[in-house]
Amino acid sequence: MQQEYLLEMRGIDKAFTGVKALTKVDFSVKRGEVHALMGENGAGKSTLIKVLTGIYHKDAGTIIFDGQEIAPKTALAAQALGISTIYQELNLVPFQTVYENIYMGREPRTKVGTIDRRRMIRDARQVLEGMGIAIDVQEPLRRYSTAIQQMVAIARALTINAKLVVMDEPTSSLDAKEVQVLFDVIRRLKAQGIAIIFISHRLSEIFEICERVTVLRNGELAGVFDIEELDTQTLVNSMLGRSFTNAQRSKGGYAYDEAEELARLEGISWNVRLNGIGVDIKKGEILGLAGLLGSGRTELCNILFGSEPPDDGSIFWLDQPGDIRNPRDAIRLGMGYCTEDRKVEGLFLHLSVKDNLTMAMLPQLTKKGVVQKKKQDAIVQQYIDRLKIKTPSSEQLVRYLSGGNQQKVLLARWMCMNPKLIILDEPTRGIDVGAKAEIEALIQEFSANGISVLMISSEMEELVRNCDRIVVMRDGKKLGELTDERITMDDIMDTISHGASAILLAKEGEQA
Ligand SMILES: Nc1ncnc2c1ncn2[C@@H]1O[C@H](COP(=O)(O)OP(=O)(O)OP(=O)(O)O)[C@@H](O)[C@H]1O
Ligand SMILES: [Mg+2]
Structure with a gap:
């Protein structure tokens, strides 16, 4: 008879020099369930996964997988047992093609024993198309955005005949649309009886896709819950070991009539990704850039910071032509830039x-x-x-x-x-709820002290909570601006969706 549990990890200990990463952790996953692993930054989630998949060797404990005790010594050994993993730090080879990345280490062979490239290309294309991603699989991977690379890592995991798929923060660089693509994939896997371990700091995702959740705190087991019987507050309390509330900023607090301008971009065009876009930034305001991946938000920040010269258009700093030829110039003027990667x-x-x-x-x-x-x-x-x-x-x-x-x-x-202006591209990616609140408080403190903040976030709630004004972008153009009570999720979505489509994803790849 098959056991209810596909995976049972018992009493797992793991220490590094100076750090006790895991202490007597029990963790079990049922067949065919989507199981969330949660906890603050540094709680031990990735370490537990790495112990399971042979990257780290446990100091103590047992692992039972599919009825057998296992102790994989390498990632390949874990793979051979039917455990397929997408790690937090993507382990892909950027200079190789998309299809080579998908089949690395287990290339299909022809009858005469040579690598069957035709088959790899065909199969790779098929898997990605099944995920709704139309890219050229014969291009080097580095040509594509982080999000697409993430999707390739997922495609790779799917083509391994797995009983368990482990996903360590697969969504942290995906936007709302791509998350849904991933969730469709997860539902399909589940329907085939495959179990999934899902790690994410976004609570809404846990409630949407998972059935059970295990919470770690400081390397110890803090609780196991059924999602159906769980509310957000209980989950957060269990993670943080204390209760907590999110800082909500009062809307309309910024006095635009008296505002002085700090920087202004006019008619900026670059490559085919920015098409004559203009944006101004006031002193002390928190300005958000909203849009789907590939809308040109990061590119715009790169140009403001001097990382890329624009093909056309001009930048003004305190109403003077800003002579920003490289990041050093930008830093001298008083800019700081926290990049997405x-x-x-x-x-x-x-x-x-x-x-x-x-x-x-x-x-x-x-x-x-x-x-x-x-x-x-x-x-x-x-x-x-x-x-x-x-x-x-x-x-x-x-x-x-x-x-x-x-x-x-x-x-x-x-x-x-x-700085006078701080540019934040996905500042809270991969950051736990408690620390996120602290970072948002800091952002607001900056603004209160007259420092301007330009922020990009694929988590729209984060923009809505913090921004005084939101510029909505698509295809390298400004679609609109939202202030005061119009800063809502619905207004942002409405502005974006006038004509937006999933094709954007594929297009971004082509233009990379
Ligand atoms: N190779 C290592 N050497 C030393 N310390 C390590 C090593 N790997 C992890 N740690 C430490 O072990 C603890 C747990 O780290 P882990 O990466 O498992 O956290 P996590 O729960 O995945 O956090 P996050 O949400 O930030 O990804 C941390 O304190 C981390 O600094
Ligand atoms: Mg981690």
Whole structure:
């Protein structure tokens, strides 16, 4: 007879130098269920997954999978057992083609034993089309956006004959539409009797797609709940070990009639992604850029920050032509830019929390060529406390921090500089609810101190909660602006959806 549980992990311990990541954790997944794994940044979710899939070796405990005790030594060994994983840090090879990435390490062979490329290409295309994604599978993966790369990782997991699919924050770089595409895929897998472990910090997703949830807190089991009998407050309390409420900003607080302008972009065109767009930013306002992936929001920020020269159009700073030829110019004017891809453009994984955090403000900290250590330490400690960055010390290498805690370090780097304008692209990606509230409070504090904030978020609630004004974009153009009581989810969606379609996704790939 088949057991009710596909997976039972019992008494799992795992320690790293200076960190007890997991203590006596029990975790079990039923056949064919979608099971959420939740907890604050650094609670131990990814570590538990890595112990299951052979990336880390447990210090103690047992793992029973499909009726057998297992101890996979490598990710491939776990795969062979029927456990397919999408890791938080995508383990794809950007320079190889999409189809090669999907079949890496298990390429189909022809009768004569050579790699069957025709079949790989055909099958890869079919899987992606089944997910509603029309891209050229023969292109190198790096040509596509993070979201599409995420979808490719998912396609890869789907083509492995799995009994269990593990997804560690698959949605953190997806927008609302793509999340639904993923959820359709999940429902299809479930219908085939495949179990899924789903990790996400977005509570609404947990309630939409999962049946049960296991909560970890500080490396220990905090609770197991049936979603049907669970409410948000109970879940959040269990995660944080305390109760909590979200800061809601009062709408219409910003006095636009008296507002002074800080920066203005006029008629900006770039590549085919920005088409004559104009946006102005007032002093001390929180301006949101809303739109689906591929609408040109990130590109616009890149141009403002000097990372890309526009093909056409001009930028003004305090009403003067802004001579912004590279990011250094932008930083000198008083801009800070927290980019969306923390690994590629942001963090130095081999450097410490302290060095990463104070990197941009080093000139401010240096006197006669000497870094003022006391001042540096004080600032680092202040941000570690304020953003609750979970690290054994400020000397810990960023590589060893959990995903969400890495994101906090990157945010802190720009926040501690006291810029005139801070650009935040997906600032709370992968950040737990408690820390998110703290970051939103900081954003609001900035604005109260006259610092302007330009923010992009694929979580519309986040824009609605925080922004004074929202510019809605599509296809590199401005569709409209929302202020005061018009800042609602419905108004944003209405503005976007006049003609928007899923084709955008595919198009973004083509233009990359
Ligand atoms: N290789 C490692 N070396 C040292 N410490 C580590 C290592 N991997 C993880 N840790 C630590 O173990 C703890 C748990 O990390 P883990 O990545 O499992 O958290 P998480 O729940 O996935 O968090 P997030 O939501 O931020 O992704 C953290 O304190 C982290 O810094
Ligand atoms: Mg993690």
